[in-house]
Amino acid sequence: MSPAPEDVTPERLRTIPSRLLAGAAAAGDRLVNERLAAEGARKWHFAVLVALAETGPASQSELSRRTGVYRSDMVAVLNELAEGGYLVRDPDPVDRRRNVITLTPAGRDRLRQLDALVTTAQQDLLAPLSPAERAELTRLLTLLDTRHRPPHEGGHA
Amino acid sequence: MSPAPEDVTPERLRTIPSRLLAGAAAAGDRLVNERLAAEGARKWHFAVLVALAETGPASQSELSRRTGVYRSDMVAVLNELAEGGYLVRDPDPVDRRRNVITLTPAGRDRLRQLDALVTTAQQDLLAPLSPAERAELTRLLTLLDTRHRPPHEGGHA
DNA sequence: GACGAACGTTTGTGGCGCTAACGATTGCGC
DNA sequence: GCGCAATCGTTAGCGCCACAAACGTTCGTC
Structure with a gap:
């Protein structure tokens, strides 16, 4: 026990890393969401489109990971994207438990559109920082993220 | 099958600052919450106790800001803290619209207890970083936070 | 004395992370 | 072959959190 009577630092709340992180993350989410919402999209839509564009058709559980x-x-995200004609969901002939999710040309266009919005949102978010600071922040956050990963999904390509 | 030249970089999802921020914030929140939950508390309880300890009795809307x-x-947070005997809620004699929230001795003890938990959670969160990196991260996050503040609540105390 | 604003409170909404369960299918051990 | 555990997509639901809307009470001001 460390019996310090008046131990509370002034501005204590503003110095707690997890609170700072939560605040900055909320600001980023707000920026991204309001821009995506203007086009009827949410960040998950964007994430799924990116994942599909990066490595081609995939099953739902792979996209999830x-x-x-x-x-x-x-399920709901894919329903919404399929309704917009941005992707198609077909049963996998080689494993009938799975669906094969494939990006359509419209989906590629949609991705380019949303990607532009997300990119400018990132610029606005990081506007208070210099280029060097942005790079450093990204590096530090990547360190934290890779270190505090949820259990599964380890190594393979 | 090869995508357009202007297309997405591999690992694009892992390089988006708002996503990195959200991931790190989630890790921090998870660490803090699971420790506080072990004592039947949530982060709001801690935040309110800190605010009260820093500047003494306050109205609910001031605590809110x-x-x-x-x-x-x-309302609910104060109800829970009052049930635990950590603070008292009295009508303000000078402005009967307000309540005056006052920390009890038990509340001070509770604060010390929760503060210890939160502090170790921060250490675990930042464990992957060197002391210099932790300071730099805190500095950068503070910059982002102060720059991206919600509208109201400007300057004075 | 009327009016607009602030305060505390209740109620509701939507996003998000996560759990539980279920039917259909698969692969594995035997 | 056959049973069994695991995987996949899906539905339903919970809890936390940020936030909006509305209401009665009270204050300040005119």
Whole structure:
């Protein structure tokens, strides 16, 4: 026990890293969401489109692992994207438990559109920082993220 | 099958600052919450206790501004803390619209207890970083936070 | 005395992370 | 072959959190 009577630092709340992180993350989410919402999209839509564009057609559970969206919630996201004609969901002939999700040309266009919005949102978010500071922040956050990863999804390509 | 030249970089999802921020913030929140939950508390309880300890008795709306908890949600938080005997809620004699929230001795003890938990959680969160990196991260996050503040609540105390 | 604003409170909404369960299918051990 | 555990997509639901809307009370001001 360390019995310090008046131990509370002034401005204590503003110095707690997890609170600072939460605040900055909220600001980033707000920026991204309001821009995507203007086009009727949410960040998950973007994440799924990126994942599909990066490595081609994939199953839902693979998309779930790569984007961080839960398989339960992935269903609705894919429904919405399919309604917009941005992707198609076909049963996998080689494994009939799975669906094969494939990006359509419209989906590629949509991705380019949303990507532009997300990119400018990032610039606005990081506007208070110099280029060197942005790079350093990104580096530090990547360190934290890779170190504090949820259990599964380890190594393979 | 090869995508367009202007297309997405591999690992694009892992390089988006708002996503990195969200991931790190989630890790921090998870660490803090699971420790506080072990004592039957949540981070709002801690935030309110800190605010009260820093500047003494305050009204609910003032606590709301200082902690970032919405006035609507503040009600329940104060109810829970009052049930535990950590603070008392009295009508303000000089302005009968307000309540004066006052920390009890038990509240001070509770604060010390929770503060210890939160502090170790911060250490675990920042464990992957060197002391210099932790300071730099805190500095950068503070810059982002102060620059991206919600509208109201400008300067004075 | 009327009016607009602030305060505390209740109620509701939507996003998000996560759990539980279920039917269909698969691969594995035997 | 056959049973069994695991995987996949899906539905339903919970809890936390940020936030909006509305209401009665009270204050300040005119």
